[in-house]
Amino acid sequence: MRFSVFTIDSKQAFEKAALDIYRYQLQENKVYGKYCRLINKTNAKSIEDIPFLPIQFFKSHNIISTNKTAETTFTSSGTTGSTVSKHYVTDLNVYDASLDHSFRQTYGSIEDYVVLALLPHYLDRTGSSLVYMAQRWINQSKKPESGFYLNNLEELSQVLKNLKKSKQKVILIGVTFALLQLAEHYAMPLENTIVIETGGMKGMRKEIVKPELHQILRNAFPKASIQSEYGMTELLSQAYASDGINFTTPPWMKVITRDTNDPFSRIGNGKTGGLNIIDLANFNSCSFIATQDLGKSFQDGTFQVLGRFDHSDIRGCNLMAVN
Structure with missing residues (x-):
């Protein structure tokens, strides 16, 4: 699975890889697996069923899907005394x-x-x-x-x-x-x-x-x-x-918009909502993240970022x- 995501060249290949990584992280990522069980989302049959982990968990938990030691830890910047996000990267390659x-x-x-x-x-x-x-x-x-x-x-x-x-x-x-x-x-x-x-x-x-x-x-x-x-x-x-303004993702990344009042519901193209991101390069951490950004996603796969949640x-x- 290591580099196969970078050869994705179709919608079908993306969806297959996303489901494979979802099943892998459901078993190997303790935090994501527990989150999926708590919200009763452990049997996704399609990409639309895959749950997204709230991004705040990167501040409070070790989000990792492997037993390998991290080669480096990427950290967010923050104000003095604030808790920063940590992304444990086990393979910089x-x-x-x-x-x-x-x-x-x-x-x-x-x-x-x-x-x-x-x-x-x-x-x-x-x-x-x-x-x-x-x-x-x-x-x-x-x-x-x-x-x-x-x-x-x-x-x-x-x-x-x-x-x-x-x-x-x-x-x-x-x-x-x-x-x-x-x-x-x-x-x-x-x-x-x-x-x-x-x-x-x-x-x-x-x-x-x-x-x-x-x-x-x-x-x-x-x-x-x-x-x-x-x-x-x-x-x-x-x-x-x-x-x-209009962002284009690489073939192994996809942005989906969720309802701001119901985090488990997706909304249609062109409507403002919270941005959920599938990043298949994150197969050793978590590939399915609910961000705190507001924006719009479109039918052609592009998206816009309009701001942040209050x-x-x-x-x-x-x-x-x-x-």
């Missing part, structure tokens, strides 16, 4: 494969790009799956300019100017507040550049809606492609939105830059 397959499917060859990260360096923020992803991209790009620039905006602006002259393809990935700082102080036309923002701004500065954010970035960086990434500590897969925790990708 699985995460690497997920990252590599997704990048190739979305952007092509990583070696075609310089990767500039407005994120903390991996030595400053250990345990971040996002920083790990950026570090892998930087290493694989094999370009001397690739690196972390969170605390070096002036240097980053000069690098961007030099790359613009050479017409080098660039990926600039960063937390939202840092991208806004760059936009405010170092606006410039950016041809051949993809700007990927990774989350909201709660806890850092006044919250703005995504269309407003993207308009600010487009005004500051004319000709750049403004895009979005959707991922979290509890997942080993990411979704990308080339238009910044009183849900601040998304950590911006907090990690200041903790």
Whole structure:
């Protein structure tokens, strides 16, 4: 089962793999198995019957489906004194494969790009799956300019100017507040550049809606492609939105919308609800997660993220830059 999920190429293959992993995790994941028994959902015959584990369990329990020792533990960022989510990863090769397959499917060859990260360096923020992803991209790009620039905006602006002259393809990935700082102080036309923002701004500065954010970035960086990434500590897969709004999942990932008043009921396409995620790369932890995000899913498999449930925790990708 180890890498078979990355060869999924049809709806039928996805559903078969999802049911196989559901049965595996029902037996091997003590927390998920107990949860399924408590809600009497232990005999799923189709993908529609598979229950989703509330994401909060990653804060209070060890969510793992194997006896192997974790190679690393990805942790969410949080405010002082808050409880963080922990994702025990027993095989980093699985995460690497997920990252590599997704990048190739979305952007092509990583070696075609310089990767500039407005994120903390991996030595400053250990345990971040996002920083790990950026570090892998930087290493694989094999370009001397690739690196972390969170605390070096002036240097980053000069690098961007030099790359613009050479017409080098660039990926600039960063937390939202840092991208806004760059936009405010170092606006410039950016041809051949993809700007990927990774989350909201709660806890850092006044919250703005995504269309407003993207308009600010487009005004500051004319000709750049403004895009979005959707991922979290509890997942080993990411979704990308080339238009910044409508996210596309890799073939081994699927997003479903649930009723906000009845967590066990799904709602139709195009309606706002809570986002449930199937991430088959999570076969050694839990592949079926009920998130605290609000959004819409659509018939073509795309989805939108519209916000968070009231009183849900601040998304950590911006907090990690200041903790």
